[in-house]
Amino acid sequence: MTNPILIVDDEPEVRALLRQGLEAEGFSVVEAGSGAEADAQLAAHPVSLLTLDLKLGGEDGLKLARDLRAKRNTPIIMITGKSDPIDRVVGLELGADDYIAKPFLMREVVARVRAVLRRYEASLAAGAPMDAPAAGGSRYAFEGWTLDLHRREVRDPGGDLCDLTTAEFNLLALLVQRPGRVLSRDELMDLLKGQDWTPLDRSIDGLVARLRRKIEPQSERPQLVKTVRGVGYVFAGSAKRI
Template identity: 75%
Template sequence: MSAAERQTILIVDDEPEVRTLLRTGLEGEGFSVLEASDGSQALTLIERVPISLVTLDLKLGGEDGLKVARELRVVKNVPIIMITGKSDAIDRVVGLELGADDYIPKPFLMREVIARVRAVLRRYEAGNAPASGATSEDEECYGFDGWKVDLLRREVRDPSGELRDLTTAEFNLLALLVQRAGRVLSRDEIMDLLKGHDWTPMDRSIDALVARLRKKLEPDSERPTLVKTVRGVGYVFAGSAKKL
């Protein structure tokens, strides 16, 4: 892999030993690596350097990792893998609900980090790619109930025109739903369409992802009118979605 082709990973962690461990493992797999010990350094780097993915410690000394994640996404819609301490008592589903694209608990195995980094990058790249057989022009934007989804810019605007902050996984889910509005999708179909994730039969990540998306789209997420559950089958986008 040439230097121009190498993807850059930003490691944000206040522990030098953790940064060194991650750097060594990621560079050994051909990634370019940058380090930041706090949110301020991370913001400076992401503004100056093209970053492919961020690994972010949930607790950066006295900083809130979730606040840092939101600040990073204001600058760039970059995939984020949250790294959490064992004492945080946070399971996989809750970790995803916090807004990360994935999460890894400490202590971690480097091979698991590499696998998850590659999976998130594949999922992000798949979401950026135009649908098979479609041109970028005719698949650029969709609208529903005053909302606008720009697939090329990966932007979502609410009826007032305000940009809404969606994670990579949330945006990818919304994109596939609006493109298939009115069609009931099973959880297995959604998993296949999102790609790039190691799903298991007991995986509740799709349900958690739908719940997160509803909170950002629905006036009342407990009584959804856009992303509806079809009992025993899966989900359907019930909004009046159309190409713009």
């Protein structure tokens, strides 16, 4: 791997521990102690993944995660001293790919970093989520939108690119290829787990909410990705291969 991992934490001791452990496994590392430093490092380096503390000397790590996810598709692992499960859910809803609580075992951090990187690399190499039908074309049209599995692009009815994260794109691709089929949360998690994703319970709901905000004109009244109460979700739009 050529691109470094960015460690964002306001505690020098934690950054040193993570750097030592990751470099011992062959990763290169750059550091940031604040949101501003993180922005500077991201502007200076093509980063493979970043670890992010929710508390950065009084800064809001959740806001930083939201801003980062809106700008780029870099994998994010949250490493924080907070143990409240609500924080975990919020972090995942904002686009984090995984969550590790302090104190942590370095072996676990390395394992999770490798798993997240494998997922991203497999998604980019395959050009489509696992379990996608192999036959037929790689482009789909739905309600004026187009989805290209090979290019991993989604364009809105006006032809503009829609900026989706890897997880959002994979979820949309799964749904568009199965229009009218009700998929339970467990089924969706199992399909996405093909890329080593081990989401917390109910994190699918957060992923769906983020996707809706990007593709639904009124995300509070979704017309494309609809909730089937007590079961899961269904793609209610009209989708076809093109």
